[in-house]
Amino acid sequence: MKLLFKLIVGIIIGITVGSLYYGVDATGGLDTFLTFLxxxxxxxxxxxxxxxxxxxxxxxxxxxxxxxxKIGAGSGKVVGATLGTAYLSTLGAGLLAYAVSMFIMPKITDGGSVPEEGTALEPFFEFEIAPIMDILTALVLAFAFGIVITLTKSQLMEKWFEEGKNIVEFLIEKVVIPLLPFYIAGVFAGMASQGTIFRTLAVFGVVLLVAVILHWVWITIQYTIAGIALGKNPFKMIKTMIPAYFTALGTMSSAATIPVTLRQTKENGIRNRIADFVVPLCANIHLSGSTITIVSCSIAVMTVLPEYQLPGFMSMFGTILLLGIVMIAAPGVPGGAIMAASGVLMTNLGFNEAAVAFMIALYMAQDSFGTATNITGDGAVSAIIDAYEQKLNKKA
Structure with a gap:
């Protein structure tokens, strides 16, 4: 919540500085200090x-x-079923968000007709750090190394990637996340200096509301399927998970909510050994709520910013397929999912820095709701896996 407050302050400061510059520039005046700032x-x-x-x-x-x-332990069929169920849930959530957003977002944003006004500000100098590899190369390497490490049980390489993960997570938590408010402030200052910012922002409150409603719809769908699988009332199951939902609203962390998620999942009648395995795993790989937000907000951004056109189904379907995979790479910090997904948005949808900055700001504004949906859905996945494992045992 402190980070969200800082991001809001950054947005306000950025808009203020950019708007003051635009106001002076529009009247034909020249204020050296405002221009410098x-x-x-x-x-x-x-x-x-x-x-x-x-x-x-x-x-x-x-x-x-x-x-x-790390996904080498446990029964192969149960592990595979858990991974498959989590991925299908993420995929279904993304497709739901796409179907609804393609219909609603253009109406909310009036087709995205944002006029370009003013003159874009240029930085004092360009400072470009070239990534060591592109997104798809990183994705292919990650899968290649991860699968081979699992098959060969190479402890040295497993330790190397774990240490690398810890270093990257440290940089994200201690460097990237603290710098986000300044980055967002700069982006919004640049946009406000062109005189388009208020019209652009006017639609995003409704966009976020649509995303949160879609979260609740997807939770209902998940527990309807889980209830059918276990022969339980889905709405009673959802009611049992409410403490976990509200805990995640406060923590903005699936990992920090695991103890509550486990307790409530077991109260829904899920066997201990299934819940103890599925909930911690899904806390890292099942991000259906985050996917809903990313898909719906990305379509909203493309309707608002004039340089983008709405994607066709196949283009967005490919993006959602990749998002389901990349969500595995989401760091366990606030905003981690959008940080991991931004590479896919840039590669598949052609997002530039301004579009990614909008996505970061939008995502952070609802991060707690997305996280709450993620962990609530983990209880539904546990129920489905419990029903699946019981069927396996009956066949055996």
Missing amino acids: ARLFVTLESILGSFIFFMIPLIILFFIANGIS
Whole structure:
């Protein structure tokens, strides 16, 4: 919540500086101090953005490879079923968000007709840090190393990727996340200096409301399926999970909510050994709520920013397929999911830094709701796996 407050302050400061510059520039005047201040913010955005995007391939490589290498223990069929169920849930959530957003978002944003006004500010200098590899290369390497480490049980390489993950997570938590408010402030200062910011922002409150409603719809669908699988009332199951939902609203962390998620999942009648395995695993790989937010907000951003066109189904379907995989690489810190997903948005949808900055701001504004949906869904996945494992035992 402190980070969210800082991001809001950053947005307000950025808009204020950019708007003051635009007001002076629009009247034909010249205020040296305001020009310097606005360009300083844009320069900060350029430097910090370069570092953030440098980190994205490293996030994907180390987190995915480490995550895959850790999924070696336990019954093969149960592990596979858990991974498959979590992935299908994420995929279904993304498709639901796409179907609803393609219909609703253009109406909310009036087709995305945002006029370009004013003159774009230039930074004092360009500071570009080239990533060591592109997104798809990092993704392929992560899967290749993770799978081979699992098969060969190479303790040295497993330890290497785990240490690399810890280093990257430290950089994210101690460097990237604290710098996000300054980066966001620079982006919004640049946009406000063009005179388009207030019209652009006016639609996003409704966009976030749509995303939260979709979260609740998806929770209902998940527990309907889980209830059918176990022969239980889905709404009673949802009611039991409410403490976990509200705990996640406060912590904004699936990992920090695991104890409550476990307790409530077991209260729903899920056997201990299933819950003890599925809930911690899904806390890292099942991010259906985050996917709903990313998909719906990305479509909203493309309707608002004039340089983008709405994607076709196949283009967005490919993006959602990749998001389901990349969510495994989401660091366990506030905003980690959008940090991991931004590479996919840039590669598949052509997002530039301004579009990614909008996504970060939107995502952080609802991060607690997305996290709450993720962990509540973990209880549904546990129920489905419990029903599946009982059927396996009957066949045996």
